[in-house]
Amino acid sequence: MQNFEFENPTKIIFGKGCIAKIGEEVARFGDRVMVVYGRGSIKKNGIYDQVMESLQETGRTIVEFGGVKSNPVLSHALMGIDCARTEAVDVILAVGGGSVIDTAKTIAVGACTTLDTDMWDFFMRRQPITVALPIVTVVTISASASEMNPAAVMTKENEAQKFSIRSPHIQPKTSILDPTVLFSLSPAYSAYSAVDVITHMLEGYFNNEEPNSSLQDRLVEGLIDTVMESTRVILSDPADYNARANMMWGAVLAFNGLTTAGMGPISLPAHMIEHSLSAIYDVAHGAGLSIVLPGWMRYTALKTPAKFARLAREIFSVQGDDELQVALDGIECLKTWFSTIGSPISLEEVGIPKRDINSIAQNAHALAQVWGLNDYTVDVIARILTLCVE
Amino acid sequence: MQNFEFENPTKIIFGKGCIAKIGEEVARFGDRVMVVYGRGSIKKNGIYDQVMESLQETGRTIVEFGGVKSNPVLSHALMGIDCARTEAVDVILAVGGGSVIDTAKTIAVGACTTLDTDMWDFFMRRQPITVALPIVTVVTISASASEMNPAAVMTKENEAQKFSIRSPHIQPKTSILDPTVLFSLSPAYSAYSAVDVITHMLEGYFNNEEPNSSLQDRLVEGLIDTVMESTRVILSDPADYNARANMMWGAVLAFNGLTTAGMGPISLPAHMIEHSLSAIYDVAHGAGLSIVLPGWMRYTALKTPAKFARLAREIFSVQGDDELQVALDGIECLKTWFSTIGSPISLEEVGIPKRDINSIAQNAHALAQVWGLNDYTVDVIARILTLCVE
Numbered sequence: 001m002q003n004f005e006f007e008n009p010t011k012i013i014f015g016k017g018c019i020a021k022i023g024e025e026v027a028r029f030g031d032r033v034m035v036v037y038g039r040g041s042i043k044k045n046g047i048y049d050q051v052m053e054s055l056q057e058t059g060r061t062i063v064e065f066g067g068v069k070s071n072p073v074l075s076h077a078l079m080g081i082d083c084a085r086t087e088a089v090d091v092i093l094a095v096g097g098g099s100v101i102d103t104a105k106t107i108a109v110g111a112c113t114t115l116d117t118d119m120w121d122f123f124m125r126r127q128p129i130t131v132a133l134p135i136v137t138v139v140t141i142s143a144s145a146s147e148m149n150p151a152a153v154m155t156k157e158n159e160a161q162k163f164s165i166r167s168p169h170i171q172p173k174t175s176i177l178d179p180t181v182l183f184s185l186s187p188a189y190s191a192y193s194a195v196d197v198i199t200h201m202l203e204g205y206f207n208n209e210e211p212n213s214s215l216q217d218r219l220v221e222g223l224i225d226t227v228m229e230s231t232r233v234i235l236s237d238p239a240d241y242n243a244r245a246n247m248m249w250g251a252v253l254a255f256n257g258l259t260t261a262g263m264g265p266i267s268l269p270a271h272m273i274e275h276s277l278s279a280i281y282d283v284a285h286g287a288g289l290s291i292v293l294p295g296w297m298r299y300t301a302l303k304t305p306a307k308f309a310r311l312a313r314e315i316f317s318v319q320g321d322d323e324l325q326v327a328l329d330g331i332e333c334l335k336t337w338f339s340t341i342g343s344p345i346s347l348e349e350v351g352i353p354k355r356d357i358n359s360i361a362q363n364a365h366a367l368a369q370v371w372g373l374n375d376y377t378v379d380v381i382a383r384i385l386t387l388c389v390e
Numbered sequence: 391m392q393n394f395e396f397e398n399p400t401k402i403i404f405g406k407g408c409i410a411k412i413g414e415e416v417a418r419f420g421d422r423v424m425v426v427y428g429r430g431s432i433k434k435n436g437i438y439d440q441v442m443e444s445l446q447e448t449g450r451t452i453v454e455f456g457g458v459k460s461n462p463v464l465s466h467a468l469m470g471i472d473c474a475r476t477e478a479v480d481v482i483l484a485v486g487g488g489s490v491i492d493t494a495k496t497i498a499v500g501a502c503t504t505l506d507t508d509m510w511d512f513f514m515r516r517q518p519i520t521v522a523l524p525i526v527t528v529v530t531i532s533a534s535a536s537e538m539n540p541a542a543v544m545t546k547e548n549e550a551q552k553f554s555i556r557s558p559h560i561q562p563k564t565s566i567l568d569p570t571v572l573f574s575l576s577p578a579y580s581a582y583s584a585v586d587v588i589t590h591m592l593e594g595y596f597n598n599e600e601p602n603s604s605l606q607d608r609l610v611e612g613l614i615d616t617v618m619e620s621t622r623v624i625l626s627d628p629a630d631y632n633a634r635a636n637m638m639w640g641a642v643l644a645f646n647g648l649t650t651a652g653m654g655p656i657s658l659p660a661h662m663i664e665h666s667l668s669a670i671y672d673v674a675h676g677a678g679l680s681i682v683l684p685g686w687m688r689y690t691a692l693k694t695p696a697k698f699a700r701l702a703r704e705i706f707s708v709q710g711d712d713e714l715q716v717a718l719d720g721i722e723c724l725k726t727w728f729s730t731i732g733s734p735i736s737l738e739e740v741g742i743p744k745r746d747i748n749s750i751a752q753n754a755h756a757l758a759q760v761w762g763l764n765d766y767t768v769d770v771i772a773r774i775l776t777l778c779v780e
């Protein structure tokens with residue numbers, strides 16, 4: 001096990017009916033609350049009303065900031081920052097999934113900066129984050145684990161860059177997770193969420209830094225089994241409480257630092273490459289991952305098949321003695337599973353032509369440099385993308 | 391999944407060489423630090439010197455309070471409280487295992503009370519804990535997870551009561567875990583630690599409140615596999631870093647709230663009964679648990695065998711269709727394993743005569759009442775203990 005620090009102070013309030021506690025949680029951090037949300041689905045499914053009622057009961061002053069799109073964009077977050085400044089808000093409440101929470105985190109940082117700050121400097125890692133407004137969340141889509149981690153991802157549209165920030169200052173103070181809010185999530189987004197959650201764990205699982213990781217491996221394998229089992233149930237019965245609850249809590253544990261503590265510095269190559277698909281083509285993040293992850297796995301398994309073979313045996317019961325063959329069979333099983341739940345497994349399926357591979361690779365390479373993934377040259381990324389064509 | 395709240399803000403600093411960071415961590419909470427430790431083993435194995443060097447480098451004023459025994463006693467903690475008051479300390483640093491950390495927690499509470507407070511009122515749950523000095527720990531024995539949880543156990547000698555307190559105020563701020571400090575831990579205490587860790591998880595695993603717990607079950611099963619695997623390695627090579635590291639981190643995850651979040655209110659019947667063995671006979675806690683747990687499991691499996699059968703199949707690969715038989719076979723496998731690692735599995739082995747069962751049951755029943763375990767009458771506890779005789 002590698003040396004590590006683990007600190008995750010977010011308070012989780014989990015379960016049916018717990019959105020009613022949001023007013024009380026927000027009140028711990030001030031009077032003026034900015035409610036950040038998406039494009040209106042929370043107004044249809046009743047979550048908006050539940051949140052507002054609880055905030056009003058505790059007498060909060062509410063500033064609304066809706067309109068966050070999936071693959072959230074910097075220009076919109078900048079408007080939010082202006083609004084947070086003008087309204088002098090004390091606390092940011094995100095009501096949504098990863099895109100909304102990440103926008104809220106960006107606003108929380110921006111509201112504490114001077115007017116001449118270039119927000120993108122934080123994402124380019126040119127400037128450290130030293131302060132942010134407190135953030136509280138009500139989760140409506142479970143995948144990113146942004147509700148219990150210190151990261152946020154944002155796209156700068158004009159340069160098609162999807163980059164990230166990371167700081168303890170943007171770790172949410174409290175996150176409220178009510179699995180019943182997921183009942184209305186579409187089959188497609190339910191599937192994409194499962195892909196995202198599994199990918200979060202596999203990026204750590206396949207990390208090369210730590211050869212002795214039986215503790216973490218078993219945590220990941222147990223959670224993947226649970227996510228796969230729950231997804232099968234959800235796709236046939238979207239209102240199965242326990243399956244939705246397993247997904248909601250499993251998504252958090254998958255990417256809140258638990259499964260990677262002790263694994264050494266973790267790189268996220270599949271996420272890195274996928275970010276380019278989202279940034280350029282606005283592909284749903286989970287859909288992009290189910291295309292990129294198997295390609296990345298095939299590329300990497302050819303060099304170091306052992307861990308890929310372990311996954312194949314543990315999750316898909318693949319048998320055999322040839323490590324590489326077992327590994328490749330396992331990757332095919334994973335692709336098949338992604339396809340079964342309705343997530344795309346090729347660039348072709350989402351209409352991205354093979355001829356674009358080089359420009360995608362160029363785009364992803366810019367992020368590889370920011371993240372310090374020096375092995376990922378344009379050529380390497382292009383080779384991986386070639387394995388994702390069909 | 392049941393509704394739950396999860397909040398665990400302790401900062402963990404894990405790995406070889408990290409004791410050197412203790413001075414810096416303590417300094418976050420004040421100048422005057424009270425160092426609580428046991429009966430001198432830390433002076434033999436060099437940990438004391440490492441801690442003092444780091445505290446002195448950061449210019450802390452040090453107040454020493456040694457002499458904590460395993461199964462720590464209230465009378466000694468009261469001396470610590472006097473000392474903490476007299477010396478007006480700002481922060482308590484525990485350097486030890488569960489007994490030392492729990493003494494430090496008791497002192498941290500006591501130092502903030504008025505002179506006329508009866509400390510035992512907190513343990514009898516007659517008075518809530520509303521404030522405590524900050525606590526920081528350097529762990530030297532991994533089992534209790536007290537380094538990352540809000541509980542402490544203490545024995546009142548004259549009444550032979552081993553009771554507990556629980557409050558977010560006594561959750562350690564920072565805990566430093568260096569697996570190399572475990573290299574000198576004896577085979578017996580290495581085994582007892584493993585028993586304690588496994589029991590912590592099984593008390594939640596067999597909790598009756600939550601029938602749909604596949605996520606938590608898999609976490610527990612994965613951690614038990616890791617603890618058993620690591621213990622086997624440790625007993626043949628006490629200085630195997632990775633095995634000690636797995637035990638050290640596994641012990642924390644086993645009882646920091648992770649495996650029980652969503653499982654409903656957890657009762658700890660095996661711990662409850664064992665507390666009487668420790669309180670009356672000063673049996674090592676882990677040794678007492680390896681006697682009591684299988685007896686409790688046999689008693690309970692007869693009524694509700696399904697989960698016990700699951701454990702038998704998942705951990706010991708027991709086969710068969712008769713749920714009860716599979717469950718009982720699994721319990722025998724666990725007993726055999728406890729015995730193999732050198733932990734006692736009968737009252738007889740530790741010299742407790744059968745004729746004492748009724749008085750032990752009376753003692754345990756007092757705790758059952760404080761904990762609200764109303765099903766555990768004196769008769770029920772005596773019947774369980776009868777299954778622990780030989």
